Amino acid sequence: MNGSRIAAIVMRQAYLLRGSPQRVLPLIAWVVIDILLWGFITRYLNQVSNAGFDFVPALLGAVLLWDFLSRVMQGVTMAFFEDVWSRNFLNFFAAPLRISEYLAGLVVTAIATSLVGLVAMLALSTLVFGLEFATYGPALAPFLLVLFVTGIALGVAGAAIVLRLGPSAEWLIWPIPTLLSPFAGVFYPVSVLPAWMQAVSRVLPPSYVFEGMRAVVGGKPAPWDQLAVGAGLSVIYLGLACWLFARIYRHALRNGLIARYSAESVS
């Protein structure tokens, strides 16, 4: 892989963000709204509940982690959509750019954009709602890493779907995190789900992250063996997503869609 070519993809996104408040604002706005909404819900639940259960880490922490995954996925897809919207595929792919370099550029962009959202979420949830993620220290990193890899895999798979089906398939991509969330046990233990939903959740890496985090918040030791399963699954999905993108790219090369990619040419 050539660093200069990866840097070109990242630079393009950096230039777009630098000159465009309307692109920067969504990186922060939606996560701030989510944290405020769920922060006040958890505060209210803590007031009316006599169970002695602290809803802040259980609910607000879960929202923060789930939003992080969604932001990582959107970091990849938004960077890809910029090339879709500006019909830039011909310019990029007629250059000596490898698919791996293009995807690496999208991933680096997603790291930067999702970090902006993560920092905003951590600051707001800690300062306003007293969520103390910092107390978990470096133990939090593997959980975030599994979510990050899963988010990248979802983003690359989403980009592959749009490359195959055309720009009008964008709407299929946005709801993916929402569709997965009931199965991932974001707000409740997987054990409350019916058997068939539990079977689905067992193949979703985030379910291992949220089960693990619930154990840590409940004062139990982190279930590293379970998290390792989640990590393994996320790596497999990332590999599959990259394979899918490369395969669809080859299909587009055979059909000439790279050269005339637009809503009008791809049904």
Add this chain to the structure above:
Amino acid sequence: MPVAPILSVSNLCKTFTGLRAVDDVSFTVAPGEIVGLVGPNGAGKTTTINAVLGVLEPTSGRIEIEGVDLARDRTRALSRTNFAAVYAPLPGNLTVEQNLKVFGRLYDVRPLGERVEQLLVDYDLLKYRRTKAGVLSSGEQTRLSIAKAKLNRPRLLLLDEPTASIDPSTAREIRAGVSAVVDSGHAGVLWTSHNMYEVEAVCDRVLFLSQGRIVVEGDPRRLVEEHGVASLDDLFVKVAHARLHDDQSERAARAAEMRA
């Protein structure tokens, strides 16, 4: 000793769901040579260019850029190439300078800053360096596309209707700029155009494509004489009509055969 071609296309075929867009096309482009690829709409010019640019996989055939097989080592082959096409404007939401810097990195141009400055001067784009490419006029956008196409000092330059929709004065400047690069012997150019005056003025050799096949080939100035026509425009019309008549005769023969 014969000079090795910069571009060598051998037996190129491309079929789209039963339709043969390019049919057994072979040609070369030598260093210091401008080869014109002309023909009616749908003749297979852009399909050929896209195959050479590596964004369209041929059904069969071989493309070599400076001896590097495009199918085997796409990255190495394309690093010696660049292109400008009227239907592929640079991202309109980046400024002129940002576009040149992004594509300069993509082609690993070093030292990039110096090269960008030089091209901004060469293509009279200095005053637009902080202007978004999307708001430039057609002529300015074309100048930017050609500046981008020359970023990596390509050995093979592909220009797909580079002067379409621009005024004669800007078109003349662009032709002069491209000719200068070619005259140095450094690069070869594959140039498509519908403007036969331009082809005659610029190209050393012309390939007439019709329905995916090269039907006439040669020096544009000699071809006029050889085919007994008044101009290259007339030859274009003659070639396009001949193919049309061939097709009509073929269809009529086939219909008669079926009736029989």
